[in-house]
Amino acid sequence: MLIPISHASASQTICDTHVKKGLRLQTQYSAQELSNNSRVLKKIESHYQAAIKQCPDVYANHAQLMTNLGIVYQHMGKMADAQGLFKKVLTLDPNMSLPYFQLAQLYAQQKLFALALEYYLKTLEIDPQNIEAQTAAKEITLRQNCKTIGVQKNDILSSEKMYNTVACARIFKRAQKRFHLTRSIYVTPVNFWNILFDTSSAQLKPASFPQLKKMVRMMDDHPSLKLKINGHADEKPVNRKLEVLPEKYCWSNQCLSEYRAWSVKQYLTRHDISGNRMKIEGFGNSQTINKTNQSLNRRVEIYDLDVSEQQ
Structure with a gap:
């Protein structure tokens, strides 16, 4: 499934020679043979990199060459490099x-x-x-099928894994429609126990910011995605007036959970994510998931808004 590379002008003879040698080697072997031949893979990589280095104006952003090099990296087990190149190609030629x-x-x-x-x-x-x-x-x-993910206090979920869970039901339903298949698809949230708040507060702790930055990245990478942000509290009763944010007060877990979801939304809007792409809801302690470990009930979760509203 390699894409042949068209030749540049005569002044690029040396670079073209490298490209042709690399392509000749790459097409000479099957995918299985290439994966088992690190020596040949290194030769192909060397030829392609030489062309890019010596003729960057022609080959540094050459979509076909980048694709072929990405396939080489894939065979070499350099998955992150391969992924980066394929994504670069799609910005050059979608x-x-x-x-x-x-x-x-x-x-x-x-x-x-x-x-x-x-x-x-x-x-x-x-x-x-x-x-x-x-x-x-x-x-x-x-x-x-789709699976719920829970992110523990000391973990950080990548933007890709987050999207893989949040958008899962929508993607599967699109595939079902295309292939005329029928089966139950789960609508799955991501539960965050690493989005942290001070006790009896809706003020985000700085330890939450690395995960929230990944959420911003996900929203930037997928501009059509909309989020439902849910706040949950534990079963400890609120028996006094709480200043959960500056000049914002709560008398109940319901109110506290709403403001915690609101704080997450505010973080995203401050990082240039449109508020129209988010909807918040608080559930207080009405959806607890663990009777013995109350810390697991204090959480923020996100859904694909469009899919959740269809349920």
Whole structure:
């Protein structure tokens, strides 16, 4: 599934020679043979990198060369490098199907099945006859499902894993419609125990900011995504007037949970995420999940807003 590279002008002879040598080696072997031949892979990488270094004006942003190099990195096990190159290619030429397909494979290997499915579907939008993409997408749609994720106090969830959970139901339902398949799909939230507040307060602790930055990144990367932000409290009663934020007061867990969801929304809006893309709701202590460990009941969770409103 390699894309042949067109030649540049005569002045680029040396660079073109490197590219042709790399491409000749890459097409000489099957994918399985390449994966088991690190020596050949290093030669191919060396040729492509030489062309990029010596002729950056021609090859540094050459979508086809970047795609081929990404495939080489994929065979070498340099998954992050491969992923970065495929994403770069899509900024250069969003109508190329192969980078979408390769990204889908990478996400499937990471068990990020919703993301994999989304990229297989994008592949099929451009190349409807891609049998490999169609088979893989159907397999995921039939055999996988959405799963809730809980992020513990000392962990940070990546923006990709967050999106893979939040957007999962929407992506699977789109695949079901395309392939005329019927099955139950779970609508799954992400529960955050690492978005922290002072006791009896809706003021975000600085320890929350690394995770919230990942949430901003997710929203930036997926501008059509809208969030439902839910706040939850524990069962400890509020028996006095609490100043949960400057000049904002609560007498109940219900009120406290609403302001905690509001604080998360405010953080996102301060980082240029439109408030129109978010809806908040507080549940007080009406949806506790653990009777013996009250700290697990104090949480913020997010859903895909569009999907949650369809339930």
